[in-house]
Amino acid sequence: MNAHSPIPSPGRRELRVVMASPRGFCAGVDRAIQIVERTIEKFGAPVYVRHEIVHNRHVVDRLKAMGAVFIEELHEAPADRPVVFSAHGVPKSVPAEARSREMVYLDATCPLVSKVHVEAQKHYDAGREIVLIGHAGHPEVVGTMGQLPEGVVTLIEDIDDARAWVPRDPANVAFLTQTTLSVDDTAAMVDLLKQRFPGIAAPHKEDICYATTNRQEAVKSLAEASELVLVVGSRNSSNSVRLMEVAKRAGAAEAQLIEDARGIDWSWFEGVTTVGLTAGASAPEDLVQGVIDAIATRYDVTVDELVEARETVTFKLPRLLTT
Template identity: 60%
Template sequence: MTKQKLEIVLAGPRGFCAGVDRAILIVEEALKKFGAPVYVRHEIVHNRYVVESLENKGAIFVDELDECPTDRPVVFSAHGVPKSVPEAAEKRQMIYLDATCPLVSKVHRGAERHFEKGRHIILIGHAGHPEVIGTMGQLNDGAMTLVETVEDVEKLDFPEDQELAYATQTTLSVDETKDILEALQAKFPQLQGPKREDICYATTNRQAAMKAVAEDVDLAFIIGAPNSSNSKRLVDVAKQAGDIPAYLIQRVSEIDWSWLDGIDKLGISAGASAPEILVEEVIEACREKFDLTVFHKVTAEENIEFKLPRLLKD
Protein backbone atom coordinates (compact mmCIF):
# COMPACT_ATOMS: atom_id res chain seq x y z
CA MET A 1 0.00 0.00 0.00
CA THR A 2 1.37 3.39 -1.03
CA LYS A 3 2.01 5.74 1.87
CA GLN A 4 0.65 9.28 1.86
CA LYS A 5 3.42 11.79 1.13
CA LEU A 6 4.21 14.21 3.94
CA GLU A 7 6.71 17.03 4.22
CA ILE A 8 7.85 18.09 7.67
CA VAL A 9 9.30 21.58 8.02
CA LEU A 10 11.33 21.89 11.21
CA ALA A 11 11.53 25.36 12.76
CA GLY A 12 14.94 26.51 13.88
CA PRO A 13 15.73 27.55 16.52
CA ARG A 14 13.51 25.28 18.60
CA GLY A 15 13.72 23.42 21.89
CA PHE A 16 16.18 24.00 24.72
CA CYS A 17 17.49 27.50 25.33
CA ALA A 18 20.63 28.42 27.28
CA GLY A 19 18.66 29.05 30.50
CA VAL A 20 17.03 25.61 30.37
CA ASP A 21 20.35 23.91 29.53
CA ARG A 22 21.92 25.63 32.54
CA ALA A 23 19.08 24.74 34.93
CA ILE A 24 19.14 21.04 34.03
CA LEU A 25 22.94 20.97 34.24
CA ILE A 26 22.80 22.54 37.72
CA VAL A 27 20.65 19.64 38.96
CA GLU A 28 22.89 17.06 37.26
CA GLU A 29 26.10 18.61 38.60
CA ALA A 30 24.60 18.93 42.10
CA LEU A 31 23.84 15.20 42.02
CA LYS A 32 27.46 14.50 41.05
CA LYS A 33 28.87 16.79 43.73
CA PHE A 34 26.55 16.01 46.64
CA GLY A 35 25.11 12.61 45.68
CA ALA A 36 21.42 11.71 45.70
CA PRO A 37 18.99 12.91 46.69
CA VAL A 38 19.05 16.53 45.59
CA TYR A 39 15.79 18.38 46.16
CA VAL A 40 14.28 20.72 43.57
CA ARG A 41 11.64 23.30 44.46
CA HIS A 42 9.00 23.15 41.70
CA GLU A 43 9.60 21.68 38.24
CA ILE A 44 13.11 22.73 37.22
CA VAL A 45 11.61 23.52 33.79
CA HIS A 46 8.09 22.91 32.51
CA ASN A 47 8.54 19.49 30.92
CA ARG A 48 7.54 16.14 32.41
CA TYR A 49 10.08 14.17 30.35
CA VAL A 50 12.90 16.32 31.79
CA VAL A 51 11.53 16.12 35.33
CA GLU A 52 11.14 12.33 35.18
CA SER A 53 14.65 11.93 33.73
CA LEU A 54 16.09 13.88 36.65
CA GLU A 55 13.97 11.93 39.13
CA ASN A 56 15.52 8.75 37.74
CA LYS A 57 18.96 10.20 38.52
CA GLY A 58 18.04 11.01 42.12
CA ALA A 59 16.29 14.39 42.10
CA ILE A 60 13.24 14.85 44.33
CA PHE A 61 10.77 17.53 43.28
CA VAL A 62 8.75 19.35 45.93
CA ASP A 63 6.28 22.20 45.99
CA GLU A 64 7.68 24.14 48.92
CA LEU A 65 10.94 24.55 50.79
CA ASP A 66 9.60 23.16 54.06
CA GLU A 67 9.29 19.75 52.37
CA CYS A 68 13.10 19.60 52.08
CA PRO A 69 15.38 18.28 54.83
CA THR A 70 18.04 20.74 55.95
CA ASP A 71 20.94 18.33 55.36
CA ARG A 72 20.40 17.98 51.59
CA PRO A 73 20.93 20.59 48.85
CA VAL A 74 17.96 22.21 47.15
CA VAL A 75 17.78 23.75 43.68
CA PHE A 76 15.42 26.61 42.78
CA SER A 77 13.75 26.35 39.36
CA ALA A 78 14.70 28.25 36.19
CA HIS A 79 11.60 30.46 36.49
CA GLY A 80 12.92 32.34 39.53
CA VAL A 81 11.66 32.55 43.09
CA PRO A 82 10.50 35.30 45.45
CA LYS A 83 13.25 36.68 47.71
CA SER A 84 11.55 35.04 50.67
CA VAL A 85 12.61 31.59 49.41
CA PRO A 86 16.42 31.96 49.57
CA GLU A 87 15.97 33.94 52.79
CA ALA A 88 14.12 30.97 54.31
CA ALA A 89 16.82 28.58 53.04
CA GLU A 90 19.53 30.68 54.69
CA LYS A 91 17.56 30.82 57.91
CA ARG A 92 17.44 27.01 57.92
CA GLN A 93 21.17 26.91 57.04
CA MET A 94 20.49 24.92 53.87
CA ILE A 95 22.77 24.50 50.87
CA TYR A 96 20.87 25.93 47.93
CA LEU A 97 21.56 26.48 44.24
CA ASP A 98 19.63 29.08 42.29
CA ALA A 99 18.91 27.88 38.73
CA THR A 100 16.97 31.04 37.83
CA CYS A 101 17.61 31.90 34.19
CA PRO A 102 20.04 34.86 34.08
CA LEU A 103 17.63 36.68 31.76
CA VAL A 104 14.90 36.39 34.40
CA SER A 105 17.37 37.61 37.02
CA LYS A 106 18.00 40.63 34.77
CA VAL A 107 14.29 41.47 34.96
CA HIS A 108 14.46 41.19 38.76
CA ARG A 109 17.41 43.57 39.00
CA GLY A 110 15.76 46.04 36.62
CA ALA A 111 12.60 46.10 38.74
CA GLU A 112 14.67 46.70 41.86
CA ARG A 113 16.46 49.66 40.25
CA HIS A 114 13.17 51.26 39.22
CA PHE A 115 11.77 50.71 42.72
CA GLU A 116 14.82 52.36 44.28
CA LYS A 117 14.10 55.43 42.12
CA GLY A 118 10.57 55.63 43.49
CA ARG A 119 8.78 54.19 40.50
CA HIS A 120 5.78 51.86 40.64
CA ILE A 121 6.32 48.89 38.34
CA ILE A 122 3.72 47.61 35.91
CA LEU A 123 4.51 43.98 35.10
CA ILE A 124 3.22 42.51 31.84
CA GLY A 125 2.71 38.79 32.38
CA HIS A 126 0.40 35.90 33.18
CA ALA A 127 -1.10 35.67 36.66
CA GLY A 128 -0.03 32.57 38.56
CA HIS A 129 2.95 31.74 36.34
CA PRO A 130 6.02 30.86 38.47
CA GLU A 131 8.12 33.52 36.74
CA VAL A 132 5.56 36.22 37.54
CA ILE A 133 5.31 35.05 41.16
CA GLY A 134 9.09 35.17 41.42
CA THR A 135 9.38 38.62 39.84
CA MET A 136 6.64 40.17 41.97
CA GLY A 137 8.26 38.56 45.01
CA GLN A 138 11.43 40.60 44.53
CA LEU A 139 9.73 43.70 45.98
CA ASN A 140 7.32 44.62 48.76
CA ASP A 141 3.63 43.85 48.35
CA GLY A 142 1.97 46.60 46.33
CA ALA A 143 5.17 47.69 44.56
CA MET A 144 4.04 46.05 41.31
CA THR A 145 0.81 45.87 39.36
CA LEU A 146 0.25 42.97 36.97
CA VAL A 147 -1.45 43.44 33.60
CA GLU A 148 -2.27 40.63 31.17
CA THR A 149 -4.25 42.41 28.43
CA VAL A 150 -4.89 45.77 26.79
CA GLU A 151 -8.20 45.79 28.70
CA ASP A 152 -6.25 45.57 31.97
CA VAL A 153 -4.29 48.65 30.95
CA GLU A 154 -7.51 50.59 30.38
CA LYS A 155 -8.53 49.90 34.00
CA LEU A 156 -5.30 51.25 35.51
CA ASP A 157 -5.55 54.45 37.51
CA PHE A 158 -2.48 56.19 38.95
CA PRO A 159 -1.97 59.76 40.18
CA GLU A 160 -0.58 62.09 37.50
CA ASP A 161 2.64 62.60 39.44
CA GLN A 162 3.22 58.85 39.98
CA GLU A 163 6.49 57.74 38.43
CA LEU A 164 6.01 54.47 36.55
CA ALA A 165 8.13 51.79 34.93
CA TYR A 166 7.34 48.51 33.23
CA ALA A 167 8.82 45.03 33.06
CA THR A 168 7.68 41.90 31.27
CA GLN A 169 7.67 38.16 31.74
CA THR A 170 10.39 36.75 29.46
CA THR A 171 8.22 34.17 27.66
CA LEU A 172 5.36 36.26 26.29
CA SER A 173 4.03 36.65 22.76
CA VAL A 174 6.12 39.36 21.11
CA ASP A 175 3.13 40.71 19.15
CA GLU A 176 0.66 40.72 22.05
CA THR A 177 3.19 42.37 24.36
CA LYS A 178 3.80 45.07 21.74
CA ASP A 179 0.07 45.92 21.78
CA ILE A 180 -0.05 46.06 25.59
CA LEU A 181 3.07 48.20 25.76
CA GLU A 182 1.72 50.63 23.18
CA ALA A 183 -1.45 50.97 25.26
CA LEU A 184 0.62 51.62 28.40
CA GLN A 185 2.81 54.23 26.71
CA ALA A 186 -0.21 56.02 25.28
CA LYS A 187 -1.91 56.16 28.68
CA PHE A 188 1.22 56.91 30.72
CA PRO A 189 3.72 58.98 28.70
CA GLN A 190 6.03 59.14 31.73
CA LEU A 191 6.46 55.35 31.67
CA GLN A 192 10.07 54.16 31.97
CA GLY A 193 11.25 50.81 30.62
CA PRO A 194 14.20 48.46 30.52
CA LYS A 195 17.18 49.48 28.37
CA ARG A 196 16.74 46.24 26.45
CA GLU A 197 13.63 44.17 25.80
CA ASP A 198 12.69 41.79 28.64
CA ILE A 199 11.27 39.10 26.34
CA CYS A 200 14.24 36.78 26.01
CA TYR A 201 16.18 36.03 22.84
CA ALA A 202 15.03 32.40 22.83
CA THR A 203 11.33 33.27 22.99
CA THR A 204 11.75 35.90 20.27
CA ASN A 205 13.77 33.58 18.00
CA ARG A 206 11.39 30.64 18.37
CA GLN A 207 8.36 32.78 17.60
CA ALA A 208 10.06 34.29 14.52
CA ALA A 209 11.00 30.81 13.27
CA MET A 210 7.47 29.53 13.83
CA LYS A 211 6.04 32.47 11.89
CA ALA A 212 8.29 31.64 8.94
CA VAL A 213 7.30 27.96 9.04
CA ALA A 214 3.58 28.59 9.55
CA GLU A 215 3.35 30.56 6.32
CA ASP A 216 4.48 27.48 4.37
CA VAL A 217 2.63 24.53 6.02
CA ASP A 218 -0.91 23.21 6.43
CA LEU A 219 -0.75 22.29 10.11
CA ALA A 220 1.67 22.65 13.03
CA PHE A 221 2.72 20.61 16.05
CA ILE A 222 4.34 22.40 18.97
CA ILE A 223 6.06 20.01 21.34
CA GLY A 224 5.87 21.29 24.89
CA ALA A 225 4.02 21.17 28.19
CA PRO A 226 0.53 22.61 28.77
CA ASN A 227 1.95 24.73 31.63
CA SER A 228 4.79 26.08 29.47
CA SER A 229 4.11 29.73 28.63
CA ASN A 230 6.55 29.93 25.72
CA SER A 231 5.18 26.70 24.19
CA LYS A 232 1.59 27.96 24.34
CA ARG A 233 2.68 31.21 22.71
CA LEU A 234 4.20 29.22 19.83
CA VAL A 235 0.80 27.62 19.23
CA ASP A 236 -0.79 31.09 19.11
CA VAL A 237 1.89 32.34 16.72
CA ALA A 238 1.40 29.39 14.36
CA LYS A 239 -2.37 29.86 14.26
CA GLN A 240 -2.15 33.62 13.69
CA ALA A 241 0.76 33.71 11.24
CA GLY A 242 -0.32 30.81 9.07
CA ASP A 243 -4.07 30.74 9.65
CA ILE A 244 -3.63 26.99 10.23
CA PRO A 245 -4.57 24.45 12.90
CA ALA A 246 -1.85 24.08 15.54
CA TYR A 247 -1.65 21.55 18.37
CA LEU A 248 0.37 21.53 21.57
CA ILE A 249 1.55 17.99 22.33
CA GLN A 250 3.81 16.65 25.06
CA ARG A 251 4.66 13.31 23.42
CA VAL A 252 3.93 11.46 20.21
CA SER A 253 1.25 9.47 22.08
CA GLU A 254 -0.95 12.60 22.15
CA ILE A 255 -1.16 12.87 18.36
CA ASP A 256 -4.55 12.17 16.80
CA TRP A 257 -3.40 10.92 13.40
CA SER A 258 -6.68 12.00 11.81
CA TRP A 259 -5.34 15.56 12.17
CA LEU A 260 -2.99 14.72 9.28
CA ASP A 261 -5.65 13.45 6.87
CA GLY A 262 -5.16 15.36 3.63
CA ILE A 263 -2.20 17.31 5.03
CA ASP A 264 0.81 17.78 2.71
CA LYS A 265 3.07 19.90 4.91
CA LEU A 266 3.48 19.70 8.68
CA GLY A 267 5.40 22.32 10.63
CA ILE A 268 7.10 21.29 13.88
CA SER A 269 8.66 23.36 16.64
CA ALA A 270 9.33 22.81 20.33
CA GLY A 271 9.13 25.06 23.36
CA ALA A 272 12.30 26.15 25.13
CA SER A 273 11.96 23.45 27.79
CA ALA A 274 11.30 20.54 25.39
CA PRO A 275 14.27 18.27 24.58
CA GLU A 276 15.13 17.42 20.97
CA ILE A 277 14.56 13.72 21.63
CA LEU A 278 10.81 14.42 21.75
CA VAL A 279 10.99 16.08 18.32
CA GLU A 280 12.86 13.05 16.96
CA GLU A 281 10.20 10.78 18.47
CA VAL A 282 7.48 12.57 16.48
CA ILE A 283 9.51 12.51 13.25
CA GLU A 284 10.13 8.77 13.54
CA ALA A 285 6.44 8.09 14.19
CA CYS A 286 5.59 10.10 11.07
CA ARG A 287 8.23 8.19 9.08
CA GLU A 288 6.49 4.91 9.92
CA LYS A 289 3.13 6.19 8.67
CA PHE A 290 4.07 8.43 5.73
CA ASP A 291 6.40 8.74 2.77
CA LEU A 292 8.34 11.41 4.63
CA THR A 293 10.63 14.26 3.60
CA VAL A 294 12.13 16.53 6.26
CA PHE A 295 13.21 20.13 5.65
CA HIS A 296 14.77 22.67 8.00
CA LYS A 297 13.84 26.34 8.09
CA VAL A 298 16.38 28.17 10.26
CA THR A 299 15.87 31.88 10.89
CA ALA A 300 18.55 32.46 13.56
CA GLU A 301 21.62 30.81 15.06
CA GLU A 302 22.08 30.61 18.83
CA ASN A 303 25.38 30.15 20.66
CA ILE A 304 24.66 31.62 24.08
CA GLU A 305 25.90 29.83 27.20
CA PHE A 306 25.38 30.79 30.85
CA LYS A 307 27.83 30.07 33.66
CA LEU A 308 27.07 27.64 36.46
CA PRO A 309 26.86 28.81 40.11
CA ARG A 310 30.23 29.18 41.80
CA LEU A 311 29.35 26.45 44.33
CA LEU A 312 29.43 23.85 41.54
CA LYS A 313 32.79 25.06 40.27
CA ASP A 314 34.59 24.84 43.61
Protein backbone atom coordinates in the same frame (compact mmCIF):
# COMPACT_ATOMS: atom_id res chain seq x y z
CA MET B 1 14.94 14.20 -0.99
CA ASN B 2 17.52 14.93 1.68
CA ALA B 3 19.62 12.86 4.05
CA HIS B 4 16.85 12.74 6.67
CA SER B 5 14.41 11.08 4.28
CA PRO B 6 13.58 7.36 4.38
CA ILE B 7 13.41 5.31 1.18
CA PRO B 8 9.90 5.68 -0.34
CA SER B 9 7.52 2.77 0.17
CA PRO B 10 4.96 1.88 -2.49
CA GLY B 11 1.44 3.02 -1.61
CA ARG B 12 2.44 5.43 1.17
CA ARG B 13 1.62 9.09 0.81
CA GLU B 14 4.48 11.58 0.67
CA LEU B 15 4.62 14.17 3.45
CA ARG B 16 7.03 17.05 3.93
CA VAL B 17 8.05 17.95 7.49
CA VAL B 18 9.59 21.39 8.01
CA MET B 19 11.47 21.79 11.30
CA ALA B 20 11.89 25.22 12.84
CA SER B 21 15.34 26.35 13.86
CA PRO B 22 15.87 27.39 16.56
CA ARG B 23 13.59 25.13 18.58
CA GLY B 24 13.70 23.33 21.91
CA PHE B 25 16.12 24.02 24.74
CA CYS B 26 17.32 27.58 25.30
CA ALA B 27 20.48 28.49 27.21
CA GLY B 28 18.58 29.16 30.46
CA VAL B 29 16.84 25.77 30.39
CA ASP B 30 20.05 23.95 29.49
CA ARG B 31 21.84 25.65 32.41
CA ALA B 32 19.04 24.84 34.88
CA ILE B 33 19.03 21.14 33.98
CA GLN B 34 22.83 20.99 34.20
CA ILE B 35 22.67 22.57 37.66
CA VAL B 36 20.39 19.78 38.94
CA GLU B 37 22.51 17.07 37.30
CA ARG B 38 25.80 18.48 38.61
CA THR B 39 24.37 19.01 42.10
CA ILE B 40 23.35 15.33 42.23
CA GLU B 41 26.83 14.33 41.01
CA LYS B 42 28.54 16.49 43.64
CA PHE B 43 26.33 15.91 46.68
CA GLY B 44 24.63 12.61 45.87
CA ALA B 45 20.90 11.90 46.03
CA PRO B 46 18.49 13.16 47.09
CA VAL B 47 18.72 16.75 45.87
CA TYR B 48 15.58 18.82 46.38
CA VAL B 49 14.25 21.10 43.66
CA ARG B 50 11.76 23.84 44.49
CA HIS B 51 9.11 23.74 41.77
CA GLU B 52 9.59 21.94 38.44
CA ILE B 53 13.08 22.92 37.27
CA VAL B 54 11.54 23.60 33.84
CA HIS B 55 8.00 23.00 32.64
CA ASN B 56 8.41 19.65 30.92
CA ARG B 57 7.22 16.34 32.34
CA HIS B 58 9.85 14.28 30.50
CA VAL B 59 12.70 16.40 31.88
CA VAL B 60 11.26 16.26 35.39
CA ASP B 61 10.77 12.47 35.26
CA ARG B 62 14.36 11.92 34.04
CA LEU B 63 15.77 14.03 36.87
CA LYS B 64 13.55 12.23 39.40
CA ALA B 65 15.10 8.96 38.25
CA MET B 66 18.55 10.45 38.92
CA GLY B 67 17.63 11.42 42.49
CA ALA B 68 15.91 14.81 42.29
CA VAL B 69 12.95 15.35 44.61
CA PHE B 70 10.56 18.06 43.46
CA ILE B 71 8.81 20.15 46.09
CA GLU B 72 6.62 23.25 46.03
CA GLU B 73 7.85 24.97 49.19
CA LEU B 74 11.21 25.03 50.92
CA HIS B 75 9.90 23.70 54.25
CA GLU B 76 9.32 20.33 52.51
CA ALA B 77 13.11 19.85 52.20
CA PRO B 78 15.36 18.80 55.09
CA ALA B 79 17.97 21.39 56.04
CA ASP B 80 20.87 18.97 55.52
CA ARG B 81 20.28 18.36 51.80
CA PRO B 82 20.99 20.71 48.88
CA VAL B 83 18.11 22.51 47.22
CA VAL B 84 17.90 23.99 43.71
CA PHE B 85 15.61 26.88 42.77
CA SER B 86 13.89 26.53 39.40
CA ALA B 87 14.73 28.41 36.20
CA HIS B 88 11.61 30.58 36.63
CA GLY B 89 13.02 32.43 39.65
CA VAL B 90 11.80 32.69 43.23
CA PRO B 91 10.66 35.46 45.59
CA LYS B 92 13.41 36.95 47.78
CA SER B 93 11.86 35.24 50.79
CA VAL B 94 12.95 31.80 49.49
CA PRO B 95 16.77 32.23 49.54
CA ALA B 96 16.33 34.18 52.79
CA GLU B 97 14.63 31.13 54.32
CA ALA B 98 17.36 28.84 52.96
CA ARG B 99 20.04 31.01 54.55
CA SER B 100 18.21 31.09 57.88
CA ARG B 101 18.12 27.28 57.85
CA GLU B 102 21.80 27.15 56.81
CA MET B 103 20.94 25.12 53.71
CA VAL B 104 23.16 24.60 50.69
CA TYR B 105 21.19 26.10 47.83
CA LEU B 106 21.81 26.68 44.14
CA ASP B 107 19.87 29.24 42.17
CA ALA B 108 19.02 28.00 38.65
CA THR B 109 17.04 31.15 37.81
CA CYS B 110 17.58 32.04 34.15
CA PRO B 111 19.96 35.03 34.00
CA LEU B 112 17.46 36.81 31.74
CA VAL B 113 14.81 36.47 34.46
CA SER B 114 17.33 37.68 37.03
CA LYS B 115 17.82 40.75 34.83
CA VAL B 116 14.11 41.55 35.25
CA HIS B 117 14.49 41.15 39.02
CA VAL B 118 17.35 43.67 39.02
CA GLU B 119 15.27 46.10 36.95
CA ALA B 120 12.36 45.78 39.38
CA GLN B 121 14.61 46.65 42.31
CA LYS B 122 16.07 49.67 40.48
CA HIS B 123 12.63 51.06 39.66
CA TYR B 124 11.51 50.54 43.25
CA ASP B 125 14.62 52.26 44.60
CA ALA B 126 13.93 55.16 42.24
CA GLY B 127 10.42 55.49 43.68
CA ARG B 128 8.58 54.47 40.53
CA GLU B 129 5.23 52.66 40.49
CA ILE B 130 5.72 49.37 38.62
CA VAL B 131 3.48 47.29 36.37
CA LEU B 132 4.42 43.78 35.28
CA ILE B 133 2.95 42.37 32.08
CA GLY B 134 2.49 38.64 32.61
CA HIS B 135 0.25 35.72 33.54
CA ALA B 136 -1.14 35.50 37.09
CA GLY B 137 0.16 32.52 39.03
CA HIS B 138 3.03 31.71 36.67
CA PRO B 139 6.15 30.94 38.76
CA GLU B 140 8.17 33.60 36.94
CA VAL B 141 5.56 36.25 37.74
CA VAL B 142 5.37 35.11 41.38
CA GLY B 143 9.17 35.30 41.59
CA THR B 144 9.42 38.74 40.00
CA MET B 145 6.63 40.25 42.11
CA GLY B 146 8.23 38.63 45.14
CA GLN B 147 11.42 40.67 44.70
CA LEU B 148 9.64 43.64 46.24
CA PRO B 149 7.24 44.20 49.15
CA GLU B 150 3.72 42.89 48.62
CA GLY B 151 1.45 45.26 46.72
CA VAL B 152 4.25 47.27 45.13
CA VAL B 153 3.97 45.64 41.66
CA THR B 154 0.69 45.66 39.73
CA LEU B 155 0.09 42.78 37.31
CA ILE B 156 -1.32 43.49 33.86
CA GLU B 157 -2.51 40.44 31.92
CA ASP B 158 -4.20 41.89 28.84
CA ILE B 159 -4.97 45.06 26.90
CA ASP B 160 -8.01 45.78 29.07
CA ASP B 161 -5.82 45.77 32.19
CA ALA B 162 -3.39 48.13 30.47
CA ARG B 163 -6.26 50.45 29.63
CA ALA B 164 -7.74 50.35 33.14
CA TRP B 165 -4.57 50.81 35.22
CA VAL B 166 -4.59 54.04 37.20
CA PRO B 167 -1.26 54.83 38.91
CA ARG B 168 -0.94 57.23 41.82
CA ASP B 169 1.52 59.40 39.88
CA PRO B 170 1.27 58.96 36.07
CA ALA B 171 4.55 60.83 35.64
CA ASN B 172 6.55 58.31 37.70
CA VAL B 173 5.85 54.79 36.42
CA ALA B 174 7.72 51.83 34.90
CA PHE B 175 6.89 48.53 33.24
CA LEU B 176 8.46 45.08 33.14
CA THR B 177 7.41 41.91 31.30
CA GLN B 178 7.48 38.18 31.84
CA THR B 179 10.18 36.72 29.56
CA THR B 180 8.02 34.07 27.82
CA LEU B 181 5.09 36.13 26.51
CA SER B 182 3.75 36.56 23.00
CA VAL B 183 5.90 39.25 21.42
CA ASP B 184 2.95 40.65 19.45
CA ASP B 185 0.50 40.68 22.38
CA THR B 186 3.05 42.34 24.63
CA ALA B 187 3.90 44.97 22.01
CA ALA B 188 0.24 46.02 21.89
CA MET B 189 0.11 46.44 25.68
CA VAL B 190 3.43 48.32 25.77
CA ASP B 191 2.27 50.64 22.98
CA LEU B 192 -0.89 51.45 24.93
CA LEU B 193 1.05 52.11 28.14
CA LYS B 194 3.44 54.41 26.28
CA GLN B 195 0.50 56.30 24.77
CA ARG B 196 -1.12 56.72 28.17
CA PHE B 197 2.13 57.48 30.02
CA PRO B 198 4.66 59.00 27.60
CA GLY B 199 7.35 59.12 30.26
CA ILE B 200 7.00 55.49 31.39
CA ALA B 201 10.36 53.87 32.16
CA ALA B 202 11.01 50.89 29.87
CA PRO B 203 13.54 48.05 30.16
CA HIS B 204 17.03 48.92 28.89
CA LYS B 205 16.73 45.85 26.69
CA GLU B 206 13.58 43.94 25.84
CA ASP B 207 12.47 41.73 28.76
CA ILE B 208 11.04 39.03 26.47
CA CYS B 209 14.04 36.78 26.03
CA TYR B 210 15.91 36.13 22.80
CA ALA B 211 14.84 32.47 22.76
CA THR B 212 11.14 33.29 23.05
CA THR B 213 11.43 35.88 20.29
CA ASN B 214 13.44 33.62 17.97
CA ARG B 215 11.08 30.67 18.39
CA GLN B 216 8.01 32.81 17.77
CA GLU B 217 9.53 34.31 14.61
CA ALA B 218 10.45 30.83 13.39
CA VAL B 219 6.94 29.47 14.02
CA LYS B 220 5.45 32.37 12.02
CA SER B 221 7.52 31.24 9.05
CA LEU B 222 6.45 27.62 9.68
CA ALA B 223 2.79 28.65 9.64
CA GLU B 224 3.25 30.23 6.21
CA ALA B 225 4.95 27.10 4.87
CA SER B 226 2.66 24.40 6.27
CA GLU B 227 -1.00 23.48 6.76
CA LEU B 228 -0.44 21.82 10.15
CA VAL B 229 1.97 23.01 12.85
CA LEU B 230 2.91 20.71 15.73
CA VAL B 231 4.49 22.26 18.83
CA VAL B 232 6.23 19.82 21.18
CA GLY B 233 5.91 21.02 24.76
CA SER B 234 3.97 20.78 27.99
CA ARG B 235 0.65 22.54 28.56
CA ASN B 236 2.03 24.30 31.64
CA SER B 237 4.90 25.70 29.58
CA SER B 238 4.09 29.34 28.83
CA ASN B 239 6.46 29.64 25.88
CA SER B 240 5.13 26.41 24.31
CA VAL B 241 1.49 27.53 24.55
CA ARG B 242 2.48 30.89 23.04
CA LEU B 243 4.09 29.10 20.07
CA MET B 244 0.83 27.31 19.31
CA GLU B 245 -1.11 30.57 19.54
CA VAL B 246 1.38 32.42 17.33
CA ALA B 247 1.19 29.67 14.70
CA LYS B 248 -2.60 29.96 14.55
CA ARG B 249 -2.48 33.73 14.23
CA ALA B 250 0.17 33.52 11.53
CA GLY B 251 -2.14 31.54 9.28
CA ALA B 252 -1.67 27.85 10.02
CA ALA B 253 -4.89 25.99 9.22
CA GLU B 254 -4.22 23.84 12.28
CA ALA B 255 -1.78 24.15 15.19
CA GLN B 256 -1.55 21.66 18.03
CA LEU B 257 0.48 21.40 21.23
CA ILE B 258 1.62 17.86 22.04
CA GLU B 259 3.69 16.48 24.92
CA ASP B 260 5.29 13.89 22.64
CA ALA B 261 4.48 11.59 19.72
CA ARG B 262 1.73 9.87 21.73
CA GLY B 263 -0.24 13.11 21.60
CA ILE B 264 -0.64 13.00 17.82
CA ASP B 265 -4.16 12.66 16.43
CA TRP B 266 -3.66 11.25 12.94
CA SER B 267 -6.90 12.81 11.72
CA TRP B 268 -5.03 16.14 11.77
CA PHE B 269 -2.99 14.90 8.80
CA GLU B 270 -5.92 14.40 6.41
CA GLY B 271 -5.33 16.47 3.28
CA VAL B 272 -2.06 17.85 4.69
CA THR B 273 1.03 17.89 2.47
CA THR B 274 3.40 19.89 4.72
CA VAL B 275 3.72 19.69 8.52
CA GLY B 276 5.60 22.32 10.49
CA LEU B 277 7.37 21.06 13.61
CA THR B 278 8.87 23.03 16.49
CA ALA B 279 9.39 22.70 20.24
CA GLY B 280 9.10 24.96 23.26
CA ALA B 281 12.23 26.11 25.08
CA SER B 282 11.86 23.41 27.75
CA ALA B 283 11.25 20.46 25.38
CA PRO B 284 14.13 18.00 24.74
CA GLU B 285 15.19 17.34 21.14
CA ASP B 286 14.64 13.58 21.50
CA LEU B 287 10.88 14.26 21.78
CA VAL B 288 11.01 16.13 18.45
CA GLN B 289 12.85 13.21 16.87
CA GLY B 290 10.22 10.87 18.32
CA VAL B 291 7.51 12.82 16.50
CA ILE B 292 9.41 12.54 13.20
CA ASP B 293 9.90 8.81 13.75
CA ALA B 294 6.17 8.35 14.44
CA ILE B 295 5.21 10.27 11.29
CA ALA B 296 7.71 8.24 9.26
CA THR B 297 5.94 5.00 10.21
CA ARG B 298 2.85 6.20 8.28
CA TYR B 299 4.20 8.45 5.53
CA ASP B 300 7.14 8.78 3.17
CA VAL B 301 8.71 11.73 4.92
CA THR B 302 11.00 14.43 3.58
CA VAL B 303 12.50 16.55 6.36
CA ASP B 304 13.67 20.11 5.75
CA GLU B 305 14.89 22.76 8.16
CA LEU B 306 13.73 26.37 8.23
CA VAL B 307 16.44 28.46 9.88
CA GLU B 308 15.24 31.72 11.39
CA ALA B 309 18.26 32.47 13.60
CA ARG B 310 21.46 30.95 14.96
CA GLU B 311 21.76 30.85 18.75
CA THR B 312 25.17 30.87 20.43
CA VAL B 313 24.18 32.07 23.91
CA THR B 314 25.52 30.14 26.92
CA PHE B 315 25.29 30.88 30.65
CA LYS B 316 27.84 30.02 33.33
CA LEU B 317 27.09 27.51 36.05
CA PRO B 318 27.19 28.58 39.75
CA ARG B 319 30.71 28.68 41.19
CA LEU B 320 29.82 26.00 43.76
CA LEU B 321 29.56 23.49 40.88
CA THR B 322 32.72 24.53 39.03
CA THR B 323 35.23 24.62 41.88
